[in-house]
Amino acid sequence: MQAEQMEQPIESTVYPKKEVKGNNPNKRSKMNRFKSELKRGKHYYILMAPYMIIFSLFTVVPVIVSLFLSFFSFNMLELPQFVGWGNYSRLFLSDDVFMIALKNTLVFAVITGPLSYLACFIFAWIINELSPKIRAFMTVIFYAPSIAGNVFFIWLIIFSGDAYGYLNGFLMRTGIILEPIQWLRDEQYVLGVVILVQLWLSLGTSFLAFIAGLQTIDHSLVEAGAVDGIKNRWQELWYITLPSMKPQLLFGAVLQITQSFAVADISIALAGFPSVNYAAHTVVTHLMDYGTIRFEMGYASAIATVLFGLMLGTNMLIQKLLRKVGT
Amino acid sequence: MALIKKRLNRSLPVSLMLFLFLALFGAFMALPLVYAVNNAFKPLDELFIFPPRFFVRNPTFDNFFDLVAVMGDSWVPLSRYFFNTIVITLFGTVGHIILASMAAYPLAKYKFPGSSAIFRVVVLSLMFSPHVTAIPNYMVMSRLGWIDTHLSLIVPAMAFPLGLFLMKQFMEQLPDAMLEAAKIDGASEYRIFWKIVMPNVKPAWLTLLILQFPVLWGTNGGDFVYSEELKTLNYALQQIILGGIARAGVGAAVALILMVVPITLFIISQSNVIQTMSSSGMKD
Structure with a gap:
């Protein structure tokens, strides 16, 4: 009886969450x-x-x-001057380099976004089938590049443009090419190389989230599914695994999308800044150009605002689509 | 097959194919890192041999001794870069873990005016990269007088939104009964946070550590630090690499140091990190 009496006041002091209703x-x-x-x-x-x-x-x-x-012209020295939509019209109508940057960014995002997301999931899914010790080992192997700091400079040696670059050396020795290819200085290849290295680095937090999500799937669901006629791993993946992991899938999507629009450091490290004929120029490097070199802060802010809109808009759209899957 | 867990719905040939696929890509992921490790222990003649050798034949610590020699008599000694990186990483990560936990606890466990709006803003901030705010950040930094100080790297790192998000999701799983019991005993919110919540979210600390540590450990000083004596280890590495072929051995040694520390931390804390990540999902 006493215990019951005590419960009332505790509920109301400790549980403000309920009280609000x-x-x-x-x-x-x-x-x-x-x-x-x-x-x-x-x-x-x-x-x-x-x-x-x-x-x-x-x-x-x-x-x-x-x-x-983004609606002002501002150079950090003089007072900002209102220019209305001037920065934006200049950006979209007369800045050819921005158009290249935008195109490259979209190419990066469309390729590295979905590919890295898929890679995170597929590798996590296969790794989950392994015994715990090997699973831990493989997790380290796949996750390590994303936290290994500047080690991607190793790729500079591999893709080096002279005959001593490893890839050139290999291809020349096997007779596939006769002359070294300027991987990082040739417009034809540089974007592809940056995408490859970006993918190598992209199995990060979402990969871990997927591994964790796969481990927490209720095994009785799988058994119940088998009773209901699920015969192979693909059906199990589609009907049980994916729906149970939806929260992690949404979380991973946000991280991979944001990352895929933000390619810059790797492009600068591999292709230089600015890259040959802006072949690996992205919205972010364009922003750096105007923000930290030319000090056209208003214009750079307009670029930043476009980037913000791109990232946020894509994220919102994909969240909406992913939430619909399986409901 | 001792390697494979016995499970429902699995056929051996498909499993083998998938594992082969995994092994192939695993090699693609691992080879550059293995190569970087090998390079650090190669004597000069092996570093420049052509065609290049993947594995080291006569491992040596020469590169590490050279590293100390090269940087010891330069204008800014290497120990200074080490010191800077350690200071930035230490304060940035520890500060981040403490501040993010303090902010996550009320958001996870209570509802009060503004709580859901605040959390929504944090989730929204996961949806764009810090590049977006780079320009106004410069103005904020110069207003605060933090240009060319370590504060410009340490303080913004403390409010890394992903850390708050993960910590909040993890804290939601703490049983309410535990907090209630402490309240009945008359403990203040601060005491509850420090004595009960914090010790129970250790896996999440380690996760925040593993996410924040490599970022700060690998920072090259960003756009706000100009003075040579305030620059970081990664900056020194970049300078060595730019120094060209004569410093290849030293560069390999620094690269090894830069990559080994975060990877070792991850190996140690892996199980805790995975445990935290299982609560990372976005429910709504």
Whole structure:
């Protein structure tokens, strides 16, 4: 009996999550309740404050400032001058290099986005079939490149343009080519090389999320499926595995999409900055060009805003599509 | 087949084909890294041999000694680059883990005015890369007077949104009963956070560590650090590589140091990281 009596007050102090749902038609008491909620939440606001101050300062405010600045002409020295849609019309109508950058970025995103997402899933799926020790080993092998820092410079040696580059050396010795190919200086190849190395580096956080998601699938579901007539691994994958992993699949999609639009460092490291005839120029390197070299901050902000729109728009669209799968 | 778990719906030939596929791509993933490791131990004559040899024949530590010699008498000693990288990585990661956990706890366990909006903004910020904010960031940094200081690298790293997201998802799994019990005993929110929540989310700390550590460990100083004596190890590596063929051995040694540390950390913390990631999903 005593225990029952105690439960009431505990519920209401410890479980504010439930309490919020109680509806109160009176407007004044609503205000009061809001105030008391704010008061009760005081400790929570204090706990969140340090993170949120830094987060606002370096993420939220910059996004807003960037949107705002994209309508100005600004060089960091003189006062900003309002130019309306001027930056955007210049960007889309008269900046040929931006068009190349945009095209390259879209090519990168369309190829590396889906391919890296698929690779993350397929490798995680096969690795999950292995015994725990080998599984741990293979996870390290596939995940290591994404955290190995600057090791992708090894690819510079492989794709080096002279006869001593490993790929050239190999192809020449086997007689497939007679003269060395300038892998990183020839417009024909450079984009492909950057895509390859980007893919090599792209099995990151989403790969781990998929491995984790696969391990938590309820095995009784698989057994029940077998009773219901699932015969092979492909049916199991489609009817049981994928639907059970939906949250991880959504999470992985966000990370891979954002990454696939942000290709820049690898392009600069492999193809140079600027690359030959802008063959590996991306929206991000274009942004760096105007932001950190030419100091046309308003124009660079317009580029950043376009990039922001591209990333956010694609993410939203894909989230919507993925949520529909299997419902 | 001891290698393969016995499971329903599996046929051996398909399994073998899939494993072959995995092994092939595994080799593609691993070879550049194995090669980088081998290079670090090659004596000079083996580094420049043509056609190149993949594995080292006569392993030596010469490259590491050369590294110390080359950088010891340069203007900024190598130890300085090491020190800078360690300071940035240490403060950035530890600060990130603490601040993100502090922010994640209320978001995971309570509902209060603004909580869901705040979390939505954090999720939204996963959907674009930091490049978008690079230009205003410069202005914020110069306003704060942080240009050319380590703060410009350490402080923004503390508010890395992915860390908050994963920590919040993981904390949601903590049983409410545990927190209730502490509240009945009269513990304050801060005490509960520090004494009960934090010790119970160790796997998530390690995950935040493994995500943040390589970023900071591999930073080349970014756009905001100009002074040579504030630059990082990765910057030194880039300079050595630019130095050309004469420094190939030294470059290989630095590259090895840069890659071994994060990979070792991951090997140690792998099971914890996977445990955290299982709660990473986006439910809605």
